[in-house]
Amino acid sequence: MQKVFEKPVSIDEKPFSYCAGCTHGIIHRLVAESIDELGIREKVIGVAPVGCSVFAYEFFNFDMCSAAHGRAPAVATGIKRARPENIVFTYQGDGDLAAIGTAEIVHAAARAEKITTIFVNNAIYGMTGGQMAPTTLVGQKTDTTPYGRKVENQGYPIKVAEMLSTLEGANYIERVTVISPAHVNKAKAAIKKAFQYQIEGKGFNLIEVLSTCPSCWGMSPIKAIEWLKANMIPHYPLGVYKDGAKTE
Amino acid sequence: MGEKVLMKGNEAIGEAAVSAGCRHFFGYPITPQSELPAYLAKKMPLVGGVFLQAESEISAINMVYGAACAGVRVMTSSSSPGVSLKQEGISYLAGAELPVLVCNVQRAGPGLGTIQPSQADYFQAVKGGGHGDYRLITLSPSSVQEIIDLIRLGFDLADKYKTPAMFLADGMLGQLMEPVDLGEYKSEIKEKPWALSGCEGRAKNTVTSIWINPEEMERHNIHLQEKYAEIKKNEQRWENFHFDDEAEFLVVAHGSMARIAKSAVIKAREEGIKASLIRPITLWPFPENAFSSLKSLKKILVVEMNMGQMVEDVRLVVNGRIPVEFFGRAGGMFPTVEQTLGKIRGLIK
Ligand SMILES: Cc1ncc(C[n+]2csc(CCOP(=O)(O)OP(=O)(O)O)c2C)c(N)n1
Ligand code: SF4
Numbered sequence: 143m144q145k146v147f148e149k150p151v152s153i154d155e156k157p158f159s160y161c162a163g164c165t166h167g168i169i170h171r172l173v174a175e176s177i178d179e180l181g182i183r184e185k186v187i188g189v190a191p192v193g194c195s196v197f198a199y200e201f202f203n204f205d206m207c208s209a210a211h212g213r214a215p216a217v218a219t220g221i222k223r224a225r226p227e228n229i230v231f232t233y234q235g236d237g238d239l240a241a242i243g244t245a246e247i248v249h250a251a252a253r254a255e256k257i258t259t260i261f262v263n264n265a266i267y268g269m270t271g272g273q274m275a276p277t278t279l280v281g282q283k284t285d286t287t288p289y290g291r292k293v294e295n296q297g298y299p300i301k302v303a304e305m306l307s308t309l310e311g312a313n314y315i316e317r318v319t320v321i322s323p324a325h326v327n328k329a330k331a332a333i334k335k336a337f338q339y340q341i342e343g344k345g346f347n348l349i350e351v352l353s354t355c356p357s358c359w360g361m362s363p364i365k366a367i368e369w370l371k372a373n374m375i376p377h378y379p380l381g382v383y384k385d386g387a388k389t390e
Numbered sequence: 391m392g393e394k395v396l397m398k399g400n401e402a403i404g405e406a407a408v409s410a411g412c413r414h415f416f417g418y419p420i421t422p423q424s425e426l427p428a429y430l431a432k433k434m435p436l437v438g439g440v441f442l443q444a445e446s447e448i449s450a451i452n453m454v455y456g457a458a459c460a461g462v463r464v465m466t467s468s469s470s471p472g473v474s475l476k477q478e479g480i481s482y483l484a485g486a487e488l489p490v491l492v493c494n495v496q497r498a499g500p501g502l503g504t505i506q507p508s509q510a511d512y513f514q515a516v517k518g519g520g521h522g523d524y525r526l527i528t529l530s531p532s533s534v535q536e537i538i539d540l541i542r543l544g545f546d547l548a549d550k551y552k553t554p555a556m557f558l559a560d561g562m563l564g565q566l567m568e569p570v571d572l573g574e575y576k577s578e579i580k581e582k583p584w585a586l587s588g589c590e591g592r593a594k595n596t597v598t599s600i601w602i603n604p605e606e607m608e609r610h611n612i613h614l615q616e617k618y619a620e621i622k623k624n625e626q627r628w629e630n631f632h633f634d635d636e637a638e639f640l641v642v643a644h645g646s647m648a649r650i651a652k653s654a655v656i657k658a659r660e661e662g663i664k665a666s667l668i669r670p671i672t673l674w675p676f677p678e679n680a681f682s683s684l685k686s687l688k689k690i691l692v693v694e695m696n697m698g699q700m701v702e703d704v705r706l707v708v709n710g711r712i713p714v715e716f717f718g719r720a721g722g723m724f725p726t727v728e729q730t731l732g733k734i735r736g737l738i739k
Pocket of ligand 2: 159160161163164165166194211264268269355356357358
């Protein structure tokens with residue numbers, strides 16, 4: 143019998159602990175497939191965030207550490223500066239990257255760190271049970287915006303891909319999603335490219351992935367995908383925001 | 391014996407770190423330790439090292455965490471307000487058992503305080519400034535020569551026990567110019583098979599400080615405590631000045647303060663007072679063994695550049711056997727030789 147589909151070598155044996163229908167799992171797989179196909183598994187060092195993907199180092203099958211909440215880009219900087227020959231990436235949620243860790247990601251991008259960041263934007267804090275994230279949409283209900291996010295009180299959501307692409311140090315910034323096979327294919331190509339650039343010695347590279355959180359959004363997985371499509375994509379348009387850093 | 395060279399305290403920290411094999415430094419500017427990053431910004435590129443100015447002390451300590459994960463000797467430095475910001479990172483380093491050296495060239499607080507020298511971060515360093523049950527090997531130098539020796543020792547001890555170490559100096563030492571002998575030092579940089587280097591030819595390595603299962607988390611805590619007990623047993627260091635069977639009076643002081651206290655003790659001895667001095671070099675582990683026998687001692691005076699911190703550890707060790715008095719000044723002011731001598735005279739009466 144011919145095997146036509148198997149687990150990437152870069153995925154470990156441990157079963158994922160994500161909720162049913164959560165797109166963190168798909169994104170993990172795309173990262174693992176990209177790393178396998180580029181043949182860099184034995185050179186990769188990953189940095190896990192604080193958030194639902196805090197145990198990413200158990201799910202991936204290569205060297206990894208976990209960072210304090212929001213500090214993954216600084217940790218990755220330390221690793222990459224110590225071992226420039228390795229391929230270093232961070233995997234971060236939107237609370238981790240765009241709230242508590244805003245300074246770290248902005249400055250890693252500004253310094254043109256030769257790292258790759260996989261940024262999972264699900265418009266909410268998943269791990270802590272569904273509070274407002276910096277990416278929560280205006281009007282969106284969460285545990286801490288029970289009447290919906292109001293501009294007068296909580297201001298506006300942060301558009302990370304747009305913001306970081308204004309920095310000269312940013313090399314490659316693309317926003318993708320994983321809500322259909324076609325979207326998944328595009329996301330995979332983007333993630334792979336974000337690693338390929340690092341192999342070529344280029345950075346900073348970030349892929350923002352619009353992701354679902356059916357549990358905290360209080361929706362079925364199918365409903366969550368529809369909600370993402372109807373609400374998140376209009377506010378967070380998909381596409382390439384930056385390709386090629388300024389070279390002097 | 392090598393040749394003696396004149397060096398400023400802050401620069402000696404940098405020179406010693408490089409001689410100890412440290413090629414990675416991450417920090418954020420703050421007075422009164424600014425000569426150190428300036429020195430390393432010049433030096434690191436010349437020795438193939440990395441000097442990076444971070445966007446904050448929080449970032450700097452996390453860069454240090456990353457470099458330590460990657461298995462290199464790494465250092466950060468700051469002064470009091472900046473070291474407060476590093477506390478979260480220090481707790482993670484202790485939990486993840488990463489060897490690094492953190493320098494604090496203390497200034498006076500609380501809050502923004504003043505840039506003048508102080509010893510007010512003693513509690514923060516030795517009692518655990520961050521969250522969780524952890525200890526930091528804490529070294530206190532009192533001369534520029536000792537800065538060189540203790541920076542090297544700090545790296546060695548951090549590696550030996552896989553734990554962060556704190557180098558606790560003060561602004562006075564940072565600015566002090568003294569001749570030093572760089573000597574012949576061979577750093578014993580151990581293999582770090584646990585480090586993250588890419589999993590080529592081996593199973594994957596993981597560095598973390600999370601154990602979500604309480605039984606495992608307790609086991610990790612017990613493991614850390616066993617390590618700390620080992621450090622306490624092996625690594626207590628202090629200087630003994632005339633503390634013998636005949637001493638009737640003991641002064642306890644560390645760092646810059648110990649230099650002043652020593653002069654006061656010498657003067658007291660000239661006046662016929664049987665005074666002595668213990669200068670803790672390791673603040674944690676606190677040199678309890680130095681106090682094992684109090685002999686003919688009548689009184690102890692602890693002198694600090696703060697409102698009374700190390701005095702608590704001295705009282706714990708002495709455990710009520712004899713009176714332990716305190717004299718300190720704060721806010722960048724420090725007890726003078728005359729004032730300290732005055733206290734000794736007053737207490738011996
Ligand atoms: C310093 C600190 N503050 C707060 C927390 C609590 N906390 C854990 S995860 C999290 C938010 C995670 O949300 P996000 O980054 O969006 O990731 P997700 O769980 O949605 O994947 C928070 C606030 C923490 N662990 N550390
Ligand atoms: S809480 Fe949300 S983000 Fe976290 S695993 Fe569940 S669905 Fe995914």
